[in-house]
Amino acid sequence: MTALQSVQTLELRREVRRFLSEERARGTVLGRPDSWLTGWHPEFSRRLAERGWVGMALPKEYGGGGLGFLARVVVIEELLAAGAPVSAHWVADRQAAPSILNHGSEEQKKRFLPAIAEGRCFFSIGMSEEQAGSDLASVQTRAERVAGGWRLTGTKKWTGGAHCNDYAIVLARTSEHEDRHQGLSQFIVDLRAPGVRVEPIRLLTGEHTFNYFHLDGVEVPDGMLLGKEGDGWAQVTGELAFERSGPERYLSTFPLLVAVVRELSDKAATADQQVRLGALMARLYAVRQLSLGVAAALDEGRPADVQAALVKDLGTRLEGELVHEVRRILPVAADAGATPGTYPELLALALLHTPAYTLRGGTNEILRGIITRAVEHKEQQS
Structure with a gap:
C-alpha cells in the first residue's frame, strides 16, 4: 500500500466512524454481536449505499465504486466492529454481486448490479440442503428444461433472509453425471415467484434469520440462468472465497x-x-x-x-x-x-x-x- 493509499484509507475510516456516531445517536447502531447475520435494516443499508459503501468493489459502469475489495474491507471492518445492522444488503454485496459480475450476462449485470449498489435489491444464498451442507455436490434440487426456461423443484435449508429478500442464487442439478461435481448450474430465483415457499428456522434466541426455502415447480426463464449450464460447481467454489x-x-x-x-x-x-x-x-x-x-x-x-x-x-x-x-x-x-x-x-x-x-x-x-x-x-x- 502506498503512502497516498494509507492516507485515503485512514480518512475513509474516519468518515465511516463519523457516520456510525450519527447512527448511534439515531438509535440504529446498537453494538450487537453477529450484526451482519441478524441486523436486518434496509433503510440503514440504503443510507450506506448513498455514501457509496455498498457495491464498492463493483466497476463504476455498473453503478459500483470501482474501489476494489481492500477498500470494502475498510468499511465493513468499521461496521462490524460497531455492531451495525448490515444483514439486509450483506449477501448481495459480499457474493451475489461479484458472482453476477464474473459469470452473469450483460443483461443480468445491468439489471442487478446497479440495484445492489443502490441498496434496493437484496439476495439470499440457495446452496445448502438437508443432506447437502458442506457436501454441496450432493444437492437434490433439480432443474428441468421447459419451454423458455427451467422448472426448479427441491428444498434448500439455512437460506438466510429468504423471508424478506428479493432474489436467491440457487444451485441445482441440471443433468446426471458419474462425477457429482458435473451437471450443476446456478439460477437467479425471484423469491416472490409462484411456487416459492419459505418456512422459518429460528435461532436459540428466537430470532428469525434462517429458513427452509421450498421450490415447488418454480419456473425460471432462460435469462436467469447464471453463467453456463453445467458450470455451477466451479462458480460456487469461486463464490465461497467471498463468503469465507x-x-x-x-x-x-x-x-x-x-x-x-x-x-x-x-x-x-x-x-x-x-x-x-x-x-x-x-x-x-x-x-x-x-x-x-x-x-x-x-x-x-x-x-x-x-x-x-x-x-x-x-x-x-x-x-x-x-x-x-x-x-x-x-x-x-x-x-x-x-x-x-x-x-x-x-x-x-x-x-x-x-x-x-x-x-x-x-x-x-x-x-x-x-x-x-x-x-x-x-x-x-x-
Whole structure:
C-alpha cells in the first residue's frame, strides 16, 4: 500500500466512524454481536449505499465504486466492529454481486448490479440442503428444461433472509453425471415467484434469520440462468472465497470484546486480565492479516479459495473462543434481559449464537480437508 493509499484509507475510516456516531445517536447502531447475520435494516443499508459503501468493489459502469475489495474491507471492518445492522444488503454485496459480475450476462449485470449498489435489491444464498451442507455436490434440487426456461423443484435449508429478500442464487442439478461435481448450474430465483415457499428456522434466541426455502415447480426463464449450464460447481467454489474470507469470520463477537475492555477501563485490570486480552488481540491481528491477503488476491484476480478456508477456520474458532475467554477475564452472569448493550446482555446474545460460528459457510472439519489437500498437492509438486 502506498503512502497516498494509507492516507485515503485512514480518512475513509474516519468518515465511516463519523457516520456510525450519527447512527448511534439515531438509535440504529446498537453494538450487537453477529450484526451482519441478524441486523436486518434496509433503510440503514440504503443510507450506506448513498455514501457509496455498498457495491464498492463493483466497476463504476455498473453503478459500483470501482474501489476494489481492500477498500470494502475498510468499511465493513468499521461496521462490524460497531455492531451495525448490515444483514439486509450483506449477501448481495459480499457474493451475489461479484458472482453476477464474473459469470452473469450483460443483461443480468445491468439489471442487478446497479440495484445492489443502490441498496434496493437484496439476495439470499440457495446452496445448502438437508443432506447437502458442506457436501454441496450432493444437492437434490433439480432443474428441468421447459419451454423458455427451467422448472426448479427441491428444498434448500439455512437460506438466510429468504423471508424478506428479493432474489436467491440457487444451485441445482441440471443433468446426471458419474462425477457429482458435473451437471450443476446456478439460477437467479425471484423469491416472490409462484411456487416459492419459505418456512422459518429460528435461532436459540428466537430470532428469525434462517429458513427452509421450498421450490415447488418454480419456473425460471432462460435469462436467469447464471453463467453456463453445467458450470455451477466451479462458480460456487469461486463464490465461497467471498463468503469465507471476510472480516465477518472473525469480528462477529468483537462488540463483546469492546464491552469487556470498556468495563475494565473503569477499574485497574489485573496482570492476568491484561495477558488474556493481549492474547485475544494478537490472534485477531493474525487472522486479520490473512483476511487482508485474500482481499488483495481477489483484487488481483487470483484464486483464493484455500486461503479463504483457512481464514474461516481460524476466524470462526476464535469467535467462539473469545466468548468463553471474556467470561474468564470478567466473570458475570449472562443476562438476556439486562439493559441492551451492556456486557451481561451482549454476553448472553453471543453465547446463544456461539454454536453457529464454525458451521455456517461450511463446517470447519470440511474446510480443514480442503486446506490439507491443497498442502499435500503443493508438497507433491515441490
